[in-house]
Amino acid sequence: xxxxxxLAPGGFTxxxxxxxxxYQQMGIPVCGVxxxxxxxxxxxxxxxxxxxxxxxxxxxxxxxxxxTEMDIALTGAEMEMTLNDKPVEQWKSIRVKPGDxxxxxxxxxxxxxxxxxxxxLKVPRIMDSCSTYVGGKIGGFMGRPLKxxxxxxxxxxxxxxxxxxxxxxxxPQYPSSVGIRAIPGPxxxxxxxxxxxxFEKGYMVTAKADRMGYRLQGSPIPIKSGMPKSxxxxxxxPGSIQVPPDEQPIxxxxxxxxxxxxxxxxxxxxxxxxxxxxxxxxxxRFEKTDLKTAHRLYHQEKNKILKIKALFVK
Amino acid sequence: xxxxxFEKPVYRLAGDNGLLVEFGEGIDSRVNAKVRAMARSLGKxxxxxxxxxxxxxxxxxxxxxxxxxxxxxxxxxxEQVEKSLEKIDIQPFKIVEIPVCYADEFxxxxxxxxxxxxxxxxxxxxxxxxxxxxIYMVGFTPGFAFLGGLDEKLHTPRLATPxxxxxxxxxxxxxxxTGMYPIASPGxxxxxxxxxxxxxxxxxxxxxxxxxGDKIKFKPISKPEYDLLAQRENx
Numbered sequence: 001x002x003x004x005x006x007l008a009p010g011g012f013t014x015x016x017x018x019x020x021x022x023y024q025q026m027g028i029p030v031c032g033v034x035x036x037x038x039x040x041x042x043x044x045x046x047x048x049x050x051x052x053x054x055x056x057x058x059x060x061x062x063x064x065x066x067x068t069e070m071d072i073a074l075t076g077a078e079m080e081m082t083l084n085d086k087p088v089e090q091w092k093s094i095r096v097k098p099g100d101x102x103x104x105x106x107x108x109x110x111x112x113x114x115x116x117x118x119x120x121l122k123v124p125r126i127m128d129s130c131s132t133y134v135g136g137k138i139g140g141f142m143g144r145p146l147k148x149x150x151x152x153x154x155x156x157x158x159x160x161x162x163x164x165x166x167x168x169x170x171x172p173q174y175p176s177s178v179g180i181r182a183i184p185g186p187x188x189x190x191x192x193x194x195x196x197x198x199f200e201k202g203y204m205v206t207a208k209a210d211r212m213g214y215r216l217q218g219s220p221i222p223i224k225s226g227m228p229k230s231x232x233x234x235x236x237x238p239g240s241i242q243v244p245p246d247e248q249p250i251x252x253x254x255x256x257x258x259x260x261x262x263x264x265x266x267x268x269x270x271x272x273x274x275x276x277x278x279x280x281x282x283x284x285r286f287e288k289t290d291l292k293t294a295h296r297l298y299h300q301e302k303n304k305i306l307k308i309k310a311l312f313v314k
Numbered sequence: 315x316x317x318x319x320f321e322k323p324v325y326r327l328a329g330d331n332g333l334l335v336e337f338g339e340g341i342d343s344r345v346n347a348k349v350r351a352m353a354r355s356l357g358k359x360x361x362x363x364x365x366x367x368x369x370x371x372x373x374x375x376x377x378x379x380x381x382x383x384x385x386x387x388x389x390x391x392x393e394q395v396e397k398s399l400e401k402i403d404i405q406p407f408k409i410v411e412i413p414v415c416y417a418d419e420f421x422x423x424x425x426x427x428x429x430x431x432x433x434x435x436x437x438x439x440x441x442x443x444x445x446x447x448x449i450y451m452v453g454f455t456p457g458f459a460f461l462g463g464l465d466e467k468l469h470t471p472r473l474a475t476p477x478x479x480x481x482x483x484x485x486x487x488x489x490x491x492t493g494m495y496p497i498a499s500p501g502x503x504x505x506x507x508x509x510x511x512x513x514x515x516x517x518x519x520x521x522x523x524x525x526x527g528d529k530i531k532f533k534p535i536s537k538p539e540y541d542l543l544a545q546r547e548n549x
C-alpha cells in the first residue's frame with residue numbers, strides 16, 4: 001500500500017528498525033536506530049508492534065505527501081513539524097489523510113528524530129532486518145538514504161480509536177552538554193593517565209560524527225608506555241571508545257564490526273541514545289560506572305518502555 | 315608479539331552487553347583454530363540470550379541481552395564447552411578458488427609491487443596465486459576476509475595516501491596481508507588485480523561464498539576470461 005511520497009528528503013533520512021543481528025561474523029554491522037527509546041515511543045504512539053520500521057531523520061527533516069489515511073508520530077530530536085503548514089506537536093499521534101503535506105524542519109535540540117507510521121514501513125527484509133546499511137548498500141529503501149520522488153509503502157493497519165501522547169515527564173531533554181556513563185575495558189590495561197583524562201575532562205563532538213562513529217576532541221589519551229599502539233583486530237560493540245594513535249577518542253556506533261585500536265571503555269547501552277542526540281560542538285563528559293549499575297539501568301529502561309506501552313492498553 | 319594459546323580464557327568486559335573472550339595471543343593458526351572450534355561448538359545451539367557470537371583472530375565476542383543472561387553465566391558455559399573440546403578438532407573446510415585478472419587496468423599497483431621487490435609480473439602472479447590462504451576472520455566490510463600466509467617476498471607497505479574508493483572485487487596487498495574488497499570502499503592496500511566473482515551478493519540465497527576457516531586459492535585468468543566470468547556473474 002503506497003503511503004507517502006518524498007517531496008524533499010531532508011539531511012540524511014533512512015529506514016531503520018532495531019537492527020540486523022547474527023551477521024557480524026560475516027562483516028555485516030548491526031545498523032538499526034541509534035536512539036532506541038525515541039524509536040520505541042514512536043511505534044507505540046501509532047499502535048505498532050515494537051520492531052516496525054520507521055524513518056530516522058538527521059538534523060534536517062524531510063517533507064512528505066501523504067497517500068493514505070494513517071497515524072504518524074515524530075519523536076526524538078526537537079524539530080518543528082507542520083501538517084499543511086499548521087504546526088503540530090511531537091511525541092503525539094497525528095491523523096493524516098491523502099493529499100496532506102507533512103514538513104519537518106531544522107533541528108532545535110538533539111540530532112535524530114524518528115517518524116513512525118501505522119503498520120510500519122514496508123521494505124524487503126534483508127538478512128532478517130529492514131535497517132538501511134548505507135555503506136553496504138543494503139536494506140531499508142534500496143539500500144540508501146531517501147531521495148526526492150521516492151514512494152514508500154506501509155503494512156496494512158487500522159488507525160487508532162483515539163489519539164495517543166507520551167506523558168510530558170517521560171519526554172527526554174537533549175542538552176548540549178551530556179554525562180555519558182561508560183564501563184572501563186576491554187583494553188583498560190593499555191591505559192594509565194589516559195583513563196584519568198577520559199573520566200575527568202570533557203570531550204567535544206567534532207564534525208566527524210555519523211552512524212559509524214563519533215570522533216571526539218579533547219585531552220589526549222596516551223597509551224601506557226611499553227604497550228603496543230594497536231591490537232590484533234577484534235570485534236567492537238556499539239559504544240566502544242577506541243583510541244587511535246592521535247590519542248583522541250572515537251565512540252563507535254552501529255556501522256562498524258571490527259577494529260584494530262585499543263578500546264579504553266564502552267558506553268553503556270542505556271546512554272547510547274544520549275550520544276546519538278549530540279551534534280558537533282556539544283560536550284560529552286564520561287562518567288565511570290560498573291556492570292552491576294549498568295544492568296540495573298538497562299532493566300529500568302526496559303520497564304520504562306513497558307510502562308509507557310501499558311498506558312495505551314485497555 | 316609472540317603468539318601462544320592461553321591455558322585459561324581471558325575475559326574482558328565490552329560494556330553492559332558485550333563479553334570478549336580471548337583464547338590466545340597474536341596471529342596464529344592454532345589460536346585461531348581454537349576460536350573457531352569454540353564458536354562452532356557454542357553455535358550449534360546458540361546460548362540463551364546471545365544475540366551475536368563473533369569469532370575473530372584470537373577472540374570471540376558475545377553480544378548478549380542482559381535481560382536473559384550475564385557474563386557469569388556465559389563464563390560457566392564457555393568453560394564447560396572448553397572441557398568438552400578434547401583436542402582442537404580440525405574443522406571441515408573448503409578451498410574456494412578465486413579467479414583473478416592481474417592486468418594493469420585492474421591492478422594499478424602491481425608495477426609498484428614488482429619494483430619494490432625487483433620481481434617480474436609473472437613472478438608476482440606466481441607468488442601470489444601459489445599458496446592456499448587460511449581465512450582467519452571475516453569483518454570490516456561484508457565478506458572482507460583476513461587472510462594469512464602471504465609470501466614474504468610480496469610484503470609491501472600500504473599506500474602513503476589511501477584511495478577514496480577501491481572498486482568492488484579488487485585484490486590487494488598490505489604488509490603481510492592479502493585480501494579482496496567485496497564492496498567498493500576506501501582503502502590503502504596495493505591493488506594488484508581484480509576478481510569477476512561477486513564476493514557479496516545480498517540477494518543471492520547464500521550471500522557469501524566462503525567463511526572463516528575456509529581457504530582461498532587465487533587462480534590467474536586472462537582479460538577475456540575475466541570478461542566472460544563477469545558476464546556470467548551478472549546474469
